[in-house]
Amino acid sequence: MAISHLHCLQSVRVAFPCRPSVSNNYYYGRDNFTRKCSSLVYASTNNLNRDLHLQSKVETVLDSVKWDDRGLAVAIAQNVDTGAILMQGFANREAVATTVSSRKATFYSRSRSMLWTKGETSNNFINVHDIFLDCDRDSIIYLGKPDGPTCHTGSETCYYTPVFDLLENQQDKEDKLALTTLYSLESTIAQRKGELEVPQSGKPSWTRRLLLDEKLLCSKIREEADELCRTLEDNEDKPRAASEMADVLYHAMVLLALKDVKMEEVLDILRCRFSQSGIEEKRSRNSQA
Amino acid sequence: MAISHLHCLQSVRVAFPCRPSVSNNYYYGRDNFTRKCSSLVYASTNNLNRDLHLQSKVETVLDSVKWDDRGLAVAIAQNVDTGAILMQGFANREAVATTVSSRKATFYSRSRSMLWTKGETSNNFINVHDIFLDCDRDSIIYLGKPDGPTCHTGSETCYYTPVFDLLENQQDKEDKLALTTLYSLESTIAQRKGELEVPQSGKPSWTRRLLLDEKLLCSKIREEADELCRTLEDNEDKPRAASEMADVLYHAMVLLALKDVKMEEVLDILRCRFSQSGIEEKRSRNSQA
Numbered sequence: 353m354a355i356s357h358l359h360c361l362q363s364v365r366v367a368f369p370c371r372p373s374v375s376n377n378y379y380y381g382r383d384n385f386t387r388k389c390s391s392l393v394y395a396s397t398n399n400l401n402r403d404l405h406l407q408s409k410v411e412t413v414l415d416s417v418k419w420d421d422r423g424l425a426v427a428i429a430q431n432v433d434t435g436a437i438l439m440q441g442f443a444n445r446e447a448v449a450t451t452v453s454s455r456k457a458t459f460y461s462r463s464r465s466m467l468w469t470k471g472e473t474s475n476n477f478i479n480v481h482d483i484f485l486d487c488d489r490d491s492i493i494y495l496g497k498p499d500g501p502t503c504h505t506g507s508e509t510c511y512y513t514p515v516f517d518l519l520e521n522q523q524d525k526e527d528k529l530a531l532t533t534l535y536s537l538e539s540t541i542a543q544r545k546g547e548l549e550v551p552q553s554g555k556p557s558w559t560r561r562l563l564l565d566e567k568l569l570c571s572k573i574r575e576e577a578d579e580l581c582r583t584l585e586d587n588e589d590k591p592r593a594a595s596e597m598a599d600v601l602y603h604a605m606v607l608l609a610l611k612d613v614k615m616e617e618v619l620d621i622l623r624c625r626f627s628q629s630g631i632e633e634k635r636s637r638n639s640q641a
Numbered sequence: 642m643a644i645s646h647l648h649c650l651q652s653v654r655v656a657f658p659c660r661p662s663v664s665n666n667y668y669y670g671r672d673n674f675t676r677k678c679s680s681l682v683y684a685s686t687n688n689l690n691r692d693l694h695l696q697s698k699v700e701t702v703l704d705s706v707k708w709d710d711r712g713l714a715v716a717i718a719q720n721v722d723t724g725a726i727l728m729q730g731f732a733n734r735e736a737v738a739t740t741v742s743s744r745k746a747t748f749y750s751r752s753r754s755m756l757w758t759k760g761e762t763s764n765n766f767i768n769v770h771d772i773f774l775d776c777d778r779d780s781i782i783y784l785g786k787p788d789g790p791t792c793h794t795g796s797e798t799c800y801y802t803p804v805f806d807l808l809e810n811q812q813d814k815e816d817k818l819a820l821t822t823l824y825s826l827e828s829t830i831a832q833r834k835g836e837l838e839v840p841q842s843g844k845p846s847w848t849r850r851l852l853l854d855e856k857l858l859c860s861k862i863r864e865e866a867d868e869l870c871r872t873l874e875d876n877e878d879k880p881r882a883a884s885e886m887a888d889v890l891y892h893a894m895v896l897l898a899l900k901d902v903k904m905e906e907v908l909d910i911l912r913c914r915f916s917q918s919g920i921e922e923k924r925s926r927n928s929q930a
Contacts, residue, residue, distance in 0.1 A: 406808070409807075409808050409810075410808065413804055413807050413808060426715055426729055428717060428726060428729065430724075430726060430819075430821070431821070432821055432822060433821060433822045434724065434821070435719075435723065435724020435725065435821040436724065437717060437719060437726065437782055439775070440715055440717065440775065440780040448804075452804065452805075452808070482803055482804070482805060482819070483803070483804035483805065484800040484801070484802060484803055484804065484819035485800070485802040485804060486728070486729065486799040486800050486802070487792050487793065487794055487796070487799045487801070487802075488799070489802070491729040491799070491800075493726055493800050493819050495819055495821070503776050504776065505776055507776070510775040510776045510777070510780070511773040511774070511775050511780075511782050512773070512776070513773060513774040513775070513776075513778070514771055514772070514773055515702055515737075515741065515771070515772035515773065515774065516741075516771060516772065518698075518701075518702050519695070519698050519699065519702060519741070521698075530719075530771070530773040530782050530784055532719070532720070532721055532722065532723070532724040532784070532908075533721060533722045533908040533909075533911055533912040533916075534908060534911070536912070536915075536916065537911055537912075537915050540915060566873055566874070569873070570870035570873060570874060573866055573869065573870050574863070574866055574867060574870060576866075577862055577863055577865075577866030577867075577889070577893075578863060578866075580862060580893060580896060581859035581862050581863060581896070583896075583900065584855055584858070584859060584896055584899060584900060585855070585859060590900055590901060590902050590906075593896070593897065593900040593902050594897075594902045594906045594907050594910055595910055597893055597896075597897060597902065597907045598907050598910040598911045598914065600866070600889070600893060601890075601907065601911065602911060602914075602915075604866075604869060604886055604889055607869060607870070607872075607873055607882070607886075608882065608883075608886060610873060611872065611873060611879055611882040612879060613879050613882050613883045613886065617879075617883045618883050618886045618887050618890065619821075619822040619823060620822075621883055621884055621887040622822055622823070622826055622887045622890065622891060623822040623825070623826075625887065625891075626825075626826050626829060626891070627822075627825065
């Protein structure tokens with residue numbers, strides 16, 4: 353692994369950085385010998401020692417990974433805010449080392465027998481905030497923030513083929529992303545919003561009523577927040593608190609749909625506010641002032 | 642693949658069932674020939690035809706998977722509510738077919754050269770609600786709800802070794818799960834709650850103040866909910882709405898911490914309420930009555 357892979361490592365250590373810079377192509381080149389040499393010529397002895405120390409540490413971590421007989425481990429890229437599994441590939445030592453230094457999810461292509469950084473063609477990089485190994489040390493999570501759709505098809509993630517739908521001959525339907533509960537709910541609300549112009553017979557759904565009546569929606573949000581508070585004030589039981597929180601979340605998400613705000617944007621804000629220890633409270637206090 | 646794998650397939654088709662039954666060991670046995678025969682003897686012709694039809698469909702889906710030279714594909718188990726990646730293994734045709742029929746995440750153990758259902762020893766099954774294939778059809782997500790900790794170490798997931806911490810010689814610290822933003826925030830709030838008994842010098846953090854002062858907390862929740870509503874009523878911009886939602890979520894999560902309620906429990910409720918099309922609105926309307 354080239355030393356040049358490592359000299360930004362110190363700055364890497366922010367577990368959940370906010371809005372990481374997108375354009376950092378310096379570290380992707382496979383032929384960075386010239387850059388390495390020139391950077392080393394000008395590097396101070398301290399920097400050089402630091403680089404060597406870091407390189408040694410990275411090598412130790414890489415030594416601890418149980419690479420398979422092809423020198424590979426499974427690498428899964430996951431959206432740090434939504435939890436969506438974006439894609440899965442394989443990584444060798446160099447791919448992980450490159451990901452550590454560049455903070456762009458990098459894999460080893462088995463078909464092309466070469467490294468590849470997701471986004472090097474599409475510019476839809478996955479900006480890696482943290483990397484996790486599993487208990488057996490043969491599986492890796494790149495936890496990061498994608499710059500755009502991850503799949504080469506333009507889909508947000510590569511997982512959009514639901515097996516149970518295939519078994520029900522629903523393969524002609526639109527692709528369905530593998531959504532977890534919060535985003536499945538968000539998707540349902542968005543669907544209802546998209547149907548607002550379509551006349552409907554019978555009693556309108558509750559979501560439809562909320563979407564059509566802002567006054568009703570806002571009164572419900574205030575009411576549910578009040579009921580959540582009363583679970584604490586009146587010492588109500590846990591299931592009641594969970595249920596009231598579910599009400600708050602659902603009604604607030606209907607409002608977000610009307611404002612065209614995604615939960616991912618909300619979580620992005622929360623990550624930026626709370627991810628850096630110590631800064632959390634100060635920012636929050638300032639915002640209360 | 643045994644036909645007996647398939648005869649519960651019709652009931653499988655609820656994309657996000659609520660609280661699936663835990664004890665369904667019938668389909669795990671590798672030697673179910675006798676059961677298969679006896680069930681077939683009593684099966685009606687209709688059932689038999691349906692089973693054969695389903696078997697044929699499953700075979701078609703399995704044919705579409707790009708199995709590697711060992712007949713395997715990567716299989717990733719993900720928590721349907723939290724999005725946490727629980728574990729990663731490999732699956733062959735039989736493992737996927739068994740997962741489809743039993744709804745328990747089933748893998749192929751490369752070391753033991755046999756099928757294994759996660760939980761068959763520990764009882765911590767992963768109840769699979771949906772299965773997704775990726776764009777290349779060589780990677781699989783088992784989206785499900787775990788009965789308990791997934792890792793053999795007792796950890797909630799197998800991914801608790803953060804590489805950047807290792808590089809900073811923090812490997813002596815407690816294991817750190819690969820948490821996405823919402824659960825990272827939940828973990829931070831829980832940590833603050835755990836520190837309440839510890840005397841602190843200087844100005845207390847905002848989270849600490851909220852945890853210690855229920856009146857302040859509830860007034861903040863009501864205030865933030867009101868401010869979220871006003872982004873709609875006063876036609877404020879999107880970033881403002883996202884920011885107010887972040888405030889609502891954070892303050893409500895502090896209340897949940899005081900009530901010992903996990904976000905996962907809230908999402909479980911939301912999934913049960915909203916996952917089944919049509920039932921969504923009715924339940925919600927009933928609860929408004």
